[in-house]
Amino acid sequence: MSDALNYLLEVRKNAMGPYFEFMKEGGKHLDRKTRSLLSVITKVDSQTEAGFKQYLKRALQAGNQADEILDAMLVCMPTLGLSKIIWAIDIIQKMELSEFKPENLGKKKQWIKLTPLDELNEGISCLGYDNRFCYINKREQEICIYDNQCPHQATDIPVSALNETVLTCPKHNWKFDLETGDCIEVGDRPLNQIRFKLENNYLYIYN
Numbered sequence: 001m002s003d004a005l006n007y008l009l010e011v012r013k014n015a016m017g018p019y020f021e022f023m024k025e026g027g028k029h030l031d032r033k034t035r036s037l038l039s040v041i042t043k044v045d046s047q048t049e050a051g052f053k054q055y056l057k058r059a060l061q062a063g064n065q066a067d068e069i070l071d072a073m074l075v076c077m078p079t080l081g082l083s084k085i086i087w088a089i090d091i092i093q094k095m096e097l098s099e100f101k102p103e104n105l106g107k108k109k110q111w112i113k114l115t116p117l118d119e120l121n122e123g124i125s126c127l128g129y130d131n132r133f134c135y136i137n138k139r140e141q142e143i144c145i146y147d148n149q150c151p152h153q154a155t156d157i158p159v160s161a162l163n164e165t166v167l168t169c170p171k172h173n174w175k176f177d178l179e180t181g182d183c184i185e186v187g188d189r190p191l192n193q194i195r196f197k198l199e200n201n202y203l204y205i206y207n
């Protein structure tokens, strides 16, 4: 939320409260992915650059693929118009988001059998699949899996870049904490999480 909205909420709570309640209620039947896609579209429509960048990152973090975001904009072309979409694409290109690079678009994801669950170590580990690898953080019953590709420019971050729980991308030194996936130094985007499921005592990832 912007500083201005925070300010109004503080100094005009009674007036602004119902507005936020309305916003919350209005989207309660939508899942997080869909809501974040719609927010992106509203920012393209209003052409607010800071808001667009913020909601674009949020839409990716909510699990949207770059292809889905592009499709959502194109589907809304009748109301947005081509010039607003071009405005948005210019910003996306300047942001250098790895997900939007042409070579990373159009990839079909699938469930990949990664490892038997009882062979998964406690703490941080790194496992390979299909000429790639991912980082896994297992703490008792909780599992988080992160893509090894840097969210900045899709550099493969090697195991040698791991120091305890901190992973440092060799290209521009963004640092990530594998406890949370957050970028803790230099950059501003977290590692991409990989969806997973447990089936018949096996860990599968969707990538």
Ligand code: FES
Pocket (backbone or CB within 6 Å): 150, 151, 152, 153, 154, 155, 169, 170, 171, 172, 173, 174, 187
């Ligand atoms: S590619 Fe720039 S920090 Fe990783």
